[in-house]
Amino acid sequence: MTQDELKQQVAAAALTHVPHGEIIGVGTGSTVNFFIDALAGIKDRIKGAVSSSERSTERMRAHGITVVDLNEVEKLSVYVDGADEIDPSGAMIKGGGGALTREKIIAEAAERFICIVDQSKLVPVLGKFPLPVEVVPMARELVTRRLRALGGDPRERSGYITDNGNLILDVHGLQIAQPRDFEARVNQIPGVVTVGLFALRGANVALIGTAEGVQRKDFV
Numbered sequence: 687m688t689q690d691e692l693k694q695q696v697a698a699a700a701l702t703h704v705p706h707g708e709i710i711g712v713g714t715g716s717t718v719n720f721f722i723d724a725l726a727g728i729k730d731r732i733k734g735a736v737s738s739s740e741r742s743t744e745r746m747r748a749h750g751i752t753v754v755d756l757n758e759v760e761k762l763s764v765y766v767d768g769a770d771e772i773d774p775s776g777a778m779i780k781g782g783g784g785a786l787t788r789e790k791i792i793a794e795a796a797e798r799f800i801c802i803v804d805q806s807k808l809v810p811v812l813g814k815f816p817l818p819v820e821v822v823p824m825a826r827e828l829v830t831r832r833l834r835a836l837g838g839d840p841r842e843r844s845g846y847i848t849d850n851g852n853l854i855l856d857v858h859g860l861q862i863a864q865p866r867d868f869e870a871r872v873n874q875i876p877g878v879v880t881v882g883l884f885a886l887r888g889a890n891v892a893l894i895g896t897a898e899g900v901q902r903k904d905f906v
């Protein structure tokens with residue numbers, strides 16, 4: 687199976703986690719694009735969706751899925767999103783597509799985070815994928831120095847501006863053995879809007895696309 691077929695398979699499997707008559711959270715990325723396309727087939731089952739990016743909003747609207755402002759939503763049972771890496775505890779690196787800040791807000795608002803990945807995203811320790819950090823532009827050099835002091839090699843994502851008007855530093859060379867501690871430390875650097883480490887609020891369930899079918903992993 688190709689990687690796209692694995693993504694498509696896992697995206698379809700996530701439909702069973704979509705609650706009837708509710709608003710759901712929808713992430714961003716190539717795996718989520720397959721999920722949005724599959725969701726279109728059952729769009730009458732949901733009231734609408736909260737979106738983590740302009741790209742996902744556009745795709746959902748093109749399918750006739752109602753996109754709702756998070757501020758109007760009282761209860762969000764489920765958030766479905768992909769990841770760049772996921773470790774055995776359900777901690778993730780996200781933000782390869784630049785949508786980390788809105789993703790983290792929706793993840794925090796949701797009761798359950800359903801992570802949809804193909805098997806290439808499973809890692810024993812996070813950090814091979816460069817860790818995205820969204821930064822207020824005037825703090826670029828300060829945050830770069832602080833991230834170097836934490837052992838990383840931050841590089842500005844060239845020509846990229848987030849949906850929130852900020853820049854992204856991709857931090858190379860990390861091995862994140864204690865993701866919760868590391869997330870808290872990076873969050874505390876003034877100028878950091880969001881670190882793409884999702885450990886303090888990790889996944890509740892991972893659906894993993896493999897050549898042998900979709901595997902499910904639950905995290906406590």
Ligand SMILES: O=C[C@H](O)[C@H](O)[C@H](O)COP(=O)(O)O
Pocket residue numbers: 713714715716717718767768769770779780781782783784785786789
């Ligand atoms: O900003 C992007 C998101 O965090 C994505 O969920 C992540 O990059 C995974 O994307 P993909 O499904 O394209 O590998």
